[in-house]
Amino acid sequence: MSMPNPSKCPITAKTSASIIAWAALFFVTSVTAAPEGPRLGRPLTHEEVLSQSINVFPDGQGLPQGKGTATEGKALYDSQCASCHGLKGSGGSAEELQGRSPLAGDHPDKTVGNYWPYATTLFDFIRRAMPLNAPRSLSDDQVYALTAYLLTINGIIDETKELNAKSLPEIKMPNREGFVRVWPEGGS
Amino acid sequence: MKKSVPIEPKSLEPVAGGGLLDRRLFLKQSLAMGTGAGLVLSGYDATGADLPPWMRTPGTPFSNYGQPSSYETEAIRWVSANAGAPGNGISWTPLHKLEGTITPNGLHFERHHNGVPKIDPAQHRLTLHGLVKNPLSFSVEDLLRYPLISRTCFVECGGNSNAGWHEEPIQTPVGYFHGLVSCSEWTGVPLGTILEEAGIQPEGKWLIAEGADAAAMNISIPIEKAMDDTILALYQNGERLRPENGYPMRLILPGWEAVLNVKWLRQLEIAKEPVMARNETSKYTELQSSGKARQFTFVMEAKSLITAPSPGYRMKGAGLYQISGLAWSGRGKIKRVEVSADGGKTWAEAALQEPILSKSFTRFRLPWRWDGQALILKSRATDETGYQQPERSVLVNERGRNGYFHYNAIVSWAVAQDGSISHVYA
Numbered sequence: 001m002s003m004p005n006p007s008k009c010p011i012t013a014k015t016s017a018s019i020i021a022w023a024a025l026f027f028v029t030s031v032t033a034a035p036e037g038p039r040l041g042r043p044l045t046h047e048e049v050l051s052q053s054i055n056v057f058p059d060g061q062g063l064p065q066g067k068g069t070a071t072e073g074k075a076l077y078d079s080q081c082a083s084c085h086g087l088k089g090s091g092g093s094a095e096e097l098q099g100r101s102p103l104a105g106d107h108p109d110k111t112v113g114n115y116w117p118y119a120t121t122l123f124d125f126i127r128r129a130m131p132l133n134a135p136r137s138l139s140d141d142q143v144y145a146l147t148a149y150l151l152t153i154n155g156i157i158d159e160t161k162e163l164n165a166k167s168l169p170e171i172k173m174p175n176r177e178g179f180v181r182v183w184p185e186g187g188s
Numbered sequence: 189m190k191k192s193v194p195i196e197p198k199s200l201e202p203v204a205g206g207g208l209l210d211r212r213l214f215l216k217q218s219l220a221m222g223t224g225a226g227l228v229l230s231g232y233d234a235t236g237a238d239l240p241p242w243m244r245t246p247g248t249p250f251s252n253y254g255q256p257s258s259y260e261t262e263a264i265r266w267v268s269a270n271a272g273a274p275g276n277g278i279s280w281t282p283l284h285k286l287e288g289t290i291t292p293n294g295l296h297f298e299r300h301h302n303g304v305p306k307i308d309p310a311q312h313r314l315t316l317h318g319l320v321k322n323p324l325s326f327s328v329e330d331l332l333r334y335p336l337i338s339r340t341c342f343v344e345c346g347g348n349s350n351a352g353w354h355e356e357p358i359q360t361p362v363g364y365f366h367g368l369v370s371c372s373e374w375t376g377v378p379l380g381t382i383l384e385e386a387g388i389q390p391e392g393k394w395l396i397a398e399g400a401d402a403a404a405m406n407i408s409i410p411i412e413k414a415m416d417d418t419i420l421a422l423y424q425n426g427e428r429l430r431p432e433n434g435y436p437m438r439l440i441l442p443g444w445e446a447v448l449n450v451k452w453l454r455q456l457e458i459a460k461e462p463v464m465a466r467n468e469t470s471k472y473t474e475l476q477s478s479g480k481a482r483q484f485t486f487v488m489e490a491k492s493l494i495t496a497p498s499p500g501y502r503m504k505g506a507g508l509y510q511i512s513g514l515a516w517s518g519r520g521k522i523k524r525v526e527v528s529a530d531g532g533k534t535w536a537e538a539a540l541q542e543p544i545l546s547k548s549f550t551r552f553r554l555p556w557r558w559d560g561q562a563l564i565l566k567s568r569a570t571d572e573t574g575y576q577q578p579e580r581s582v583l584v585n586e587r588g589r590n591g592y593f594h595y596n597a598i599v600s601w602a603v604a605q606d607g608s609i610s611h612v613y614a
Contacts (some may be wrong), residue, residue, distance in 0.1 A: 034378075034379075034381040034384055034415070034544050035335040035337075036335075036381070036383060037334040037335060037376060037377070037381045037382070038333055039385055040324070040326065040330040040331075040334075041322070041325065041326050041330070041382070041385050041386065042323060042324065042325045042335060043315070043322060043324060043325075044315060044317060044325050048323075048325070049323050052315050052317065052455060052554060053317065053318075053455070053457055054404070055396050055398070055457055055459075055463045056463070057461065057463055057464070058461070058464050084272060084273070093270065094270070094273070103475055103479040103481075103590075104477065104478060104479035106271075106590075107590055108475075108590070110470060110475065114347065115475075115481075116469060116471055117464065118464045118469065120464070121464050121465065121466055121469055121470070122538035124406070124463065124466070125465070125466040128403070129301070129302065129402075129404060130407075132273050132275075132302055132402075133278065135302065135404070136404075137401065160376065160474065165229045178479065178480055178481055179473060179480065179482075179483040180480050180482055180483065181483050181484050182482050182483065182485040182486070183484035183485070183486050184410070184412075185487075
């Protein structure tokens with residue numbers, strides 16, 4: 001398979017990129033040569049996919065409809081979260097959620113405020129896994145509200161700010177630039 | 189009585205400080221190992237009066253599933269869970285009580301985020317969707333009909349050995365601070381087979397894997413690894429996966445940190461970018477002293493440990509011993525393990541037990557004549573890429589002490605004159 005030379009090929013940059021991507025995929029699959037299976041996978045409908053997926057990406061993909069504010073979130077937090085995470089996200093038996101101490105110090109607590117790079121991760125994680133004794137029991141509105149409360153106690157948003165599918169991914173977390181990717185090795 | 193073969197004096201000359209002997213010594217000749225050799229059978233009571241009781245009565249009948257001897261009470265996982273949330277924690281493999289390279293299934297380490305789900309395989313489905321041409325669903329029964337492959341490899345938690353970052357060396361049996369690693373033969377479907385059936389779109393670069401546990405644990409995996417050597421595992425050491433190891437199916441990514449080897453796998457969403465889940469941002473990232481954190485540190489670098497003797501053992505006086513330990517690397521085969529019995533001044537090459545498998549436990553052994561004096565034992569592994577396990581001071585200098593994950597420095601044991609063994613930084 002020869003690679004197209006963009007200077008000689010009368011094709012658009014988009015087509016060229018697509019051909020290169022397909023060439024790369026061809027290369028990957030040809031070297032690994034995964035054995036052919038009996039092809040027993042059952043096709044999924046769009047509705048089935050939607051009912052399965054609860055991943056929420058940094059750009060907001062996967063966020064459901066709904067909304068919430070820290071004021072609503074505080075009541076929920078105090079009744080469902082504080083017994084493990086402590087009042088206002090501190091001093092409990094579970095993770096420290098609140099704190100803005102510098103990360104370059106000695107053994108800093110890594111909290112939502114000083115460490116988590118994306119606010120969308122809060123929604124994704126609370127919805128799928130919290131509270132520990134009753135995961136998936138919170139409504140989407142309640143998850144937005146709890147996310148808003150945790151961002152408020154960390155001084156990242158105002159307690160009146162409404163979080164929804166549009167406003168949540170717009171929040172820039174204090175440690176957004178705090179990570180260096182080791183993969184892919186050798187940089188990309 | 190058979191006379192023991194005389195030992196060639198030359199082979200008992202140490203090859204390095206502290207009494208380390210040639211690694212081929214045990215292969216060359218049968219050695220008189222202490223007083224046990226030359227057992228005298230005279231004086232045996234022919235009436236059977238000295239027979240042990242288990243030779244005088246019938247034994248227990250057959251069993252449907254065998255269990256370890258009731259005398260082996262110490263070869264157990266050590267559980268370390270959150271008191272308020274007993275399903276959230278870890279249990280450690282007792283490396284100090286095991287030999288060879290395969291971890292028994294009941295002793296494979298555990299990390300659960302919210303307990304072990306009791307999954308009915310008839311109801312379980314694996315779905316593939318996102319950037320694929322054909323979103324698909326598979327039952328367990330479907331997958332058992334696919335072409336299977338087997339591979340022996342280690343699985344190691346990114347947080348294994350994290351006590352090594354502590355200011356003071358922790359004093360506990362070696363399995364209880366390095367035992368978040370185990371090694372098994374995994375059998376399953378090459379993940380590439382399933383991915384090709386779904387047809388990954390060119391812009392699909394990451395798989396977001398999700399488990400069917402009460403944490404619905406999710407994490408992002410690069411497509412390159414998924415297509416390379418990742419296995420959708422159904423069997424562990426010949427039997428179907430144990431519930432605590434992902435029954436009915438899990439991912440195995442040879443050589444990569446265990447959190448990516450998602451258990452109870454129920455879903456793979458193909459995406460352009462990582463989902464930035466909790467376990468790839470706030471956890472399993474290594475904060476360095478600069479305040480920046482390393483992210484997507486997938487490969488488990490070469491590591492080795494002496495498992496015998498190790499803390500908790502007691503040397504039984506001066507004499508001949510065999511040093512035994514484990515080495516492994518997420519980048520391939522172990523090429524060499526060296527042992528020092530003088531705190532790192534001199535090193536002797538250990539014998540590596542065949543077969544030496546890529547990304548798998550490799551057992552090393554070395555004969556040693558201890559003279560009864562205090563000394564420091566160390567081991568260091570080199571893998572086939574040429575990478576050598578670093579000294580602790582080098583690793584700490586490079587990473588700082590806040591990283592928590594990916595600790596792989598050389599481990600040192602101090603042997604005291606009284607035969608006791610402790611963990612030291614040396």
